Amino acid sequence: MAGCGEARGYSEIEILAQAAHAAISDAGLRLQDIDGLCTANLNAAMWPLNVAEYLGLRPSFIEGTNIGGSAFVAHLQPAMLALSAGLCNAVLVCYGSTQRTATFGRKARAAARNMLDPAPFDAPYQPFNPPSSYALIAARHMHEFGTTRQHLAEVAVSARSWAQLNPAAFSRKALTIDDVLNARMVSDPFTVHDCCLVTDGAGAFVMMRADAAKDRPQRPAYLLGIGTAVWHRTVSNMADLAVTPAQDSGRRAYAMAGMQPNDIDMLQLYDAFTINPILFVEDLGFCRKGEGGPFIASGLTRPGGKLPINTNGGGLSCVQPNMYGVFAVIEAVQQLRGACGDRQVANTNAVLVNGNGGNAASSQSTAILGSSATL
Amino acid sequence: MNEAQQVSGPEEAYQRALDAGRLIIQRCGECDRSVFYPRTICPHCGANNLSWFSPMGDGHVYSTTTVRRSQEDGGDYNVCIVELAEGVRLMSSVRGISPDRVIIGTKVRTKVVKIDGKGLLVCEAK
Numbered sequence: 063m064a065g066c067g068e069a070r071g072y073s074e075i076e077i078l079a080q081a082a083h084a085a086i087s088d089a090g091l092r093l094q095d096i097d098g099l100c101t102a103n104l105n106a107a108m109w110p111l112n113v114a115e116y117l118g119l120r121p122s123f124i125e126g127t128n129i130g131g132s133a134f135v136a137h138l139q140p141a142m143l144a145l146s147a148g149l150c151n152a153v154l155v156c157y158g159s160t161q162r163t164a165t166f167g168r169k170a171r172a173a174a175r176n177m178l179d180p181a182p183f184d185a186p187y188q189p190f191n192p193p194s195s196y197a198l199i200a201a202r203h204m205h206e207f208g209t210t211r212q213h214l215a216e217v218a219v220s221a222r223s224w225a226q227l228n229p230a231a232f233s234r235k236a237l238t239i240d241d242v243l244n245a246r247m248v249s250d251p252f253t254v255h256d257c258c259l260v261t262d263g264a265g266a267f268v269m270m271r272a273d274a275a276k277d278r279p280q281r282p283a284y285l286l287g288i289g290t291a292v293w294h295r296t297v298s299n300m301a302d303l304a305v306t307p308a309q310d311s312g313r314r315a316y317a318m319a320g321m322q323p324n325d326i327d328m329l330q331l332y333d334a335f336t337i338n339p340i341l342f343v344e345d346l347g348f349c350r351k352g353e354g355g356p357f358i359a360s361g362l363t364r365p366g367g368k369l370p371i372n373t374n375g376g377g378l379s380c381v382q383p384n385m386y387g388v389f390a391v392i393e394a395v396q397q398l399r400g401a402c403g404d405r406q407v408a409n410t411n412a413v414l415v416n417g418n419g420g421n422a423a424s425s426q427s428t429a430i431l432g433s434s435a436t437l
Numbered sequence: 438m439n440e441a442q443q444v445s446g447p448e449e450a451y452q453r454a455l456d457a458g459r460l461i462i463q464r465c466g467e468c469d470r471s472v473f474y475p476r477t478i479c480p481h482c483g484a485n486n487l488s489w490f491s492p493m494g495d496g497h498v499y500s501t502t503t504v505r506r507s508q509e510d511g512g513d514y515n516v517c518i519v520e521l522a523e524g525v526r527l528m529s530s531v532r533g534i535s536p537d538r539v540i541i542g543t544k545v546r547t548k549v550v551k552i553d554g555k556g557l558l559v560c561e562a563k
């Protein structure tokens with residue numbers, strides 16, 4: 063990782079390259095060993111070209127699919143297939159954004175994206191996206207299942223209690239349920255504390271075939287299962303606001319891994335908004351549909367709980383540079399290595415990562431990563 | 438060239454009708470389901486024979502949010518998803534009542550208004 067929080071004075075490609083260098087060194091490799099590249103960016107349509115040029119790579123495998131913030135979880139699947147087909151030997155997955163401190167501001171970038179890729183049947187009503195789309199999802203979940211604003215606040219407080227154990231987290235100040243409920247309202251039922259951070263940050267990791275990864279300096283994390291699902295783009299075209307494509311991506315990942323929810327020790331869930339982890343524990347089979355609020359409010363996702371969620375503090379409290387997926391993967395790998403210091407959870411052998419993308423839980427990518435004990 | 442002869446895709450045809458004060462949506466000739474937003478093929482069955490009709494205009498609020506905005510920028514406003522009696526859902530806004538009074542289940546009627554010369558579908562609480 064590099065440039066997390068504020069990277070004032072740096073461009074996004076600069077901190078991406080710093081993160082790439084850190085990941086490649088961590089793997090005991092040199093830049094010249096990288097022959098596969100997966101990357102995406104919200105502003106540049108042909109971003110792999112920018113990255114290959116900047117890093118001086120001539121990769122034989124290139125993957126630039128952008129399905130939103132879940133992209134860097136989704137990239138695990140084509141990277142795995144390319145490695146097992148022998149197309150390449152070492153794939154660099156990397157991302158970077160300086161959305162917080164960039165001099166060309168967030169508003170101007172968002173306006174430019176809306177002009178280039180309009181949503182003509184939604185835009186006239188001026189939803190404040192992405193918050194308004196997830197707010198519509200949360201309102202429906204509350205209506206159907208009795209989920210409350212307190213349940214949503216529990217997600218933010220759980221994330222913050224992990225962030226307080228992580229010196230690298232952006233927001234570490236104590237946060238209570240009342241702090242969340244009484245904060246400035248953005249788009250009902252969300253206050254600012256129900257919404258993820260807006261930070262800079264870059265992250266990268268390297269994928270190799272399992273036999274080659276054995277000889278590296280760090281203990282590898284193994285990809286046991288991966289599945290991706292896309293059902294819609296806009297919230298107005300989401301078939302059921304209380305059900306996300308994670309039902310499909312999760313089923314695919316469990317099937318590949320030969321695992322079930324009760325085999326999983328820890329979750330790294332893309333928490334763009336507080337409703338997301340509630341939806342994902344339901345859609346990924348950790349509780350029944352509608353019970354996600356009380357499930358998380360029971361405290362089992364906080365430090366010391368039975369099913370830790372977002373041990374780095376997540377996008378709500380650790381880091382959220384527009385697309386978070388790569389950081390969820392990195393935290394899973396760090397926990398499997400036992401490299402997490404105060405926030406390390408003992409006996410972590412199987413971690414489920416769920417990436418979320420688009421304005422309305424539109425794309426989901428679920429990966430299950432394991433230690434050598436799970437092989 | 439008169440209006441009937443004018444060639445346009447479904448998106449343009451839909452907006453032209455709105456500009457003339459009329460709401461039209463599509464129905465599939467194969468699976469008989471209503472379709473929104475306007476398309477060249479049916480997202481339910483893949484058929485390409487969609488035809489226009491005028492929905493009754495009755496619906497209810499499927500989900501809703503109040504977008505908070507400062508008073509000087511115009512104040513808070515409603516954004517909702519409305520389900521029409523014909524089964525389609527669309528994004529809209531309930532006008533005429535304060536946004537905090539719009540709740541899920543609120544019965545609404547569609548209404549076409551003109552904003553800057555362009556037709557826009559909004560809803561009124563019944």
Ligand SMILES: [Zn+2]
Pocket residue numbers: 465466467468469470479480481482483484
């Ligand atoms: Zn059809």
